[in-house]
Amino acid sequence: MPHEFTYDIESAANKAIGGVPIIHYFDFQSRGRGQAVRLLLIDAGAAYKDVRYTFEEWPKYKRSGPVAEMNPTGNIPVIEMPGGKILTQSYAILRHWGRQLGAYDGKTEDEKYWADAICDIVIDWRTLFIAAFFSDNQKEDYPKHQQGDRKRFLNAIETHLKGSDLSRRGPYVIGSKMTYADFVLFQLLHDENLIQDGRKGLQEYPRLVQLADAVQSRPNIKKFFSSDAYLG
Ligand SMILES: N[C@@H](CCC(=O)N[C@@H](CS)C(=O)NCC(=O)O)C(=O)O
CATH class of the missing domain: 1.20.1050.10 (Glutathione S-transferase Yfyf (Class Pi); Chain A, domain 2)
Structure with missing residues (x-):
């Protein structure tokens, strides 16, 4: 079973992005594309919930189950937002949250x-x-x-x-x-x-x-x- 963990307390930043995101990613220390996504939330003071898959159990979840249903490419990170909105593609997610927060991008x-x-x-x-x-x-x-x-x-x-x-x-x-x-x-x-x-x-x-x-x-x-x- 994937390991679950919640970081920080729900804040105004969570309100701006639509709630507390659930981040599906590898149980790979504080590393990888999933961590780049977490870093923005951490910096913004937003809470998130982690669902971490070990490398051993991942192939099973990639083939079937919620992650496979949420992302047709079968890749992680996959983000579940309250209300059922699904976000995929780490760099697009960072830009999306940046726009919602009115931060993390250039002005000109x-x-x-x-x-x-x-x-x-x-x-x-x-x-x-x-x-x-x-x-x-x-x-x-x-x-x-x-x-x-x-x-x-x-x-x-x-x-x-x-x-x-x-x-x-x-x-x-x-x-x-x-x-x-x-x-x-x-x-x-x-x-x-x-x-x-x-x-x-x-x-x-x-x-x-x-x-x-x-x-x-x-x-x-x-x-x-x-x-x-x-x-x-
Ligand atoms: N362009 C995608 C790439 C996603 C990707 O390749 N994720 C890797 C982990 S960082 C993955 O899903 N690996 C497991 C697999 O391919 O089964 C993104 O930025 O989210």
């Missing part, structure tokens, strides 16, 4: 474009990360990824953030205002274990350190990381 068209562009780069990177990390040949494929694609993406994003007029001053992707793209980027840096151990994995990437520091210093995110709800 250029800012919105830039947040979307950085998010798209992270999407490409995460796809390659997952392929290597969950490969049957992980022992060879993940180190190859770390030295190859991961370095390429780190260099590209660092260069973008240092070079763009919007990003240069930081700390976030579009400057002083946090967007959904910051959650997406931060979560991948976390999942690649680059921000742990004093940002050791980001020694050559000071602009990414600045971004990670800013995200992790936000009051609700800081509180989450020092709570029992943070699972590594």
Whole structure:
């Protein structure tokens, strides 16, 4: 049976997004696309309920049962909202909640474009990360990824953030205002274990350190990381 858990107390942010979401995702520590979605809720001070599937039980739930019925692609995260509305596709969910909360996006068209562009780069990177990390040949494929694609993406994003007029001053992707793209980027840096151990994995990437520091210093995110709800 999937493990269930509720985080925080229902708030005005829950009202803005239509209630307390139920997040169906892997029981995969505080990692993955599901955690990027949770991070936005945590930052906004919204409560959520987790339904966590172990990797062992997941194939059964993917084939049949509520998740299979809720999402024709058979993927997670899947979100159930009160009243039965179903949300799928993590990046679309982040943008959707951002609009409902009137936050987490740029103001100008250029800012919105830039947040979307950085998010798209992270999407490409995460796809390659997952392929290597969950490969049957992980022992060879993940180190190859770390030295190859991961370095390429780190260099590209660092260069973008240092070079763009919007990003240069930081700390976030579009400057002083946090967007959904910051959650997406931060979560991948976390999942690649680059921000742990004093940002050791980001020694050559000071602009990414600045971004990670800013995200992790936000009051609700800081509180989450020092709570029992943070699972590594
Ligand atoms: N574009 C989708 C991708 C969803 C996806 O691939 N999810 C993975 C977990 S992060 C999954 O469902 N894996 C299990 C499976 O494919 O059976 C999103 O962002 O939500």
